[in-house]
Amino acid sequence: MTALLRYQAGLLLRSQRWLAPLLLYAAFLAVGVRAGEPVLGALGFSTAGLVPVTAWCVRICLTQEPAAARNVVAAAAGRSRAHLAALLTGTALPGLLGVLAVLGLTAIGDRRGVGAPAAAAAGLLATAACVLTGAAVGALTARPFLKAAGWSVAALVTGSLLALVTTGSPAKHALTALVTGARTTTAQLPWLACAGAVLLAAATAALACRATAHLE
Amino acid sequence: MRLERVGRRYGPRGPWVLREAVLDLPASALVRVVGTNGTGKSTLLRLVAGIDAPSEGRVTGRPPRTAYVPERFPVALPFTATDYLVHLGRVQGLGRATARARAGEWLERFGAAEHARTELAELSKGTGQKVAVAQALLADPDLLVLDEAWTGLDTTARAELDRAVRERVAAGGTAVFVDHDPRRLAGEADAVYEVHSGAVRAVPAAVREAPREPRVRITASGGKPLPEGLPGAPAAEPQDPDDATRPLVLTVDAAHSDALLAALLAASWHIHRLDSEGVRA
CATH class of the missing domain: 3.40.50.300 (P-loop containing nucleotide triphosphate hydrolases)
Incomplete structure (x- = not known):
């Protein structure tokens, strides 16, 4: 698996396809976050942006290889494992971004009434929830389920928005916890949302990895 | 497996x-x-x-x-x-x-x-x-x-x-x-x-098709009809019915090419060219 992850990460980094989602996320933060703003509110904003960014990144990793190169790797390592490696690589980069954003915003935000460790913990849990929900959206809206690029992108954007506003979505649950916390200046730790996102992402990954050898 | x-x-x-x-x-x-x-x-x-x-x-x-x-x-x-x-x-x-x-x-x-x-x-x-x-x-x-x-x-x-x-x-x-x-x-x-x-x-x-031996292609023409029972049973490309003087192309295994040539010459046929067929890199 390490070799597969290394290969996928090599593809992503050397092709410079990571740059576009990174810039999108940086622009999103630059527009929406001010220094000195209440920390939990800023964290709520920054983690929300991770849902579409992760979905996009996962889609990039799933589609960055030409089909024949994918077949070569699938024969060598197994199709499911190759698919899982792409999903993990696509999730890892936004995850890293999210962690950096949480640490940075906790440092520069207004922490009145909320301790820095509590704010960072709430932010990291919400980051995990949003990144994993975004990964699930990305996995469901790319191959093997949606192969045509147009439909795939449309579904990805719609899916990301729905994941942010639909009741029951782990991302929405985690963001609500942060936003409510900002109003009441108490950091609630969204454990439940995080656990839900882990289950959702694991189930989606299992489904996608199993389906890829059957549907393509 | x-x-x-x-x-x-x-x-x-x-x-x-x-x-x-x-x-x-x-x-x-x-x-x-x-x-x-x-x-x-x-x-x-x-x-x-x-x-x-x-x-x-x-x-x-x-x-x-x-x-x-x-x-x-x-x-x-x-x-x-x-x-x-x-x-x-x-x-x-x-x-x-x-x-x-x-x-x-x-x-x-x-x-x-x-x-x-x-x-x-x-x-x-x-x-x-x-x-x-x-x-x-x-x-x-x-x-x-x-x-x-x-x-x-x-x-x-x-x-x-x-x-x-x-x-x-x-x-x-x-x-x-x-x-x-x-x-x-x-x-x-x-x-x-x-x-x-x-x-x-x-x-x-x-x-299964056996590996083919190299074959020899003989381009020949003659006034008389082809003799019966040519050596090596060559494959003949059909002669043009409108033009009897157009050369006929006969293809035969290399092992029989000499005998076939002798038979054609014996029948007073004229040989235009000889080349090998089917062997490509």
């Missing part, structure tokens, strides 16, 4: 591309798959290589290491030839140093050593195919699946691939291949399977 009544269709309601395929792929065997284009040969190879899962039936006894060479290898990957091979070697379970050493060896064997540090995107089609072939041979696979892997290679690289496939089989591996050239590893295959409109059948050894 065995494919038991395996079928494949794309999508749950798609038409069947392949049905009821039964294949035996023992160790130390060279297996050829033949059939015309679009009959499901590539689909069968993808099932054998484990790239696609069968829609029905099952595959048992899959060996641990499988390698696959696609028909057309895309070079649109952001790696140098060596980096790509090292990645693939590691995916196949080799250590970094071993993968790097083997990558160098195989590029050398296929005469692409000077492209080791070239970006894949800058490689010619032929050199790209050499990289595709090298990745499959890096880690001594137990099952080697070649889908027209020879296409695009130069003559020396083709011969080298023939040798590499023989080595794999001699070392206990199984090699399954498709190639448009009937003389490719002719007579060496332990089993031949024919794919015809989605059905697979084993071709018995007795019916």
Whole structure:
């Protein structure tokens, strides 16, 4: 698996396809976050942006290889494992971004009434929830389920928005916890949302990895 | 390894591309798959290589290491030839140093050593195919699946691939291949399977086309009708009915060419030219 992850990460980094989602996320933060703003509110904003960014990144990793190169790797390592490696690589980069954003915003935000460790913990849990929900959206809206690029992108954007506003979505649950916390200046730790996102992402990954050898 | 009544269709309601395929792929065997284009040969190879899962039936006894060479290898990957091979070697379970050493060896064997540090995107089609072939041979696979892997290679690289496939089989591996050239590893295959409109059948050894000897083409013309019972039973291209003086082209096995020439000359025919047929690099 390490070799597969290394290969996928090599593809992503050397092709410079990571740059576009990174810039999108940086622009999103630059527009929406001010220094000195209440920390939990800023964290709520920054983690929300991770849902579409992760979905996009996962889609990039799933589609960055030409089909024949994918077949070569699938024969060598197994199709499911190759698919899982792409999903993990696509999730890892936004995850890293999210962690950096949480640490940075906790440092520069207004922490009145909320301790820095509590704010960072709430932010990291919400980051995990949003990144994993975004990964699930990305996995469901790319191959093997949606192969045509147009439909795939449309579904990805719609899916990301729905994941942010639909009741029951782990991302929405985690963001609500942060936003409510900002109003009441108490950091609630969204454990439940995080656990839900882990289950959702694991189930989606299992489904996608199993389906890829059957549907393509 | 065995494919038991395996079928494949794309999508749950798609038409069947392949049905009821039964294949035996023992160790130390060279297996050829033949059939015309679009009959499901590539689909069968993808099932054998484990790239696609069968829609029905099952595959048992899959060996641990499988390698696959696609028909057309895309070079649109952001790696140098060596980096790509090292990645693939590691995916196949080799250590970094071993993968790097083997990558160098195989590029050398296929005469692409000077492209080791070239970006894949800058490689010619032929050199790209050499990289595709090298990745499959890096880690001594137990099952080697070649889908027209020879296409695009130069003559020396083709011969080298023939040798590499023989080595794999001699070392206990199984090699399954498709190639448009009937003389490719002719007579060496332990089993031949024919794919015809989605059905697979084993071709018995007795019916397999024997490797053809070189044949000689004789272009001749004569006023008299051709003598009966010419030596070697030559194939004659039908004479133009409107123009009796147009030369006739007779094709015969090299072993009978002298006798046929003698017979034609004895019948006072005129020989225009002689050439050999069917032997191409």
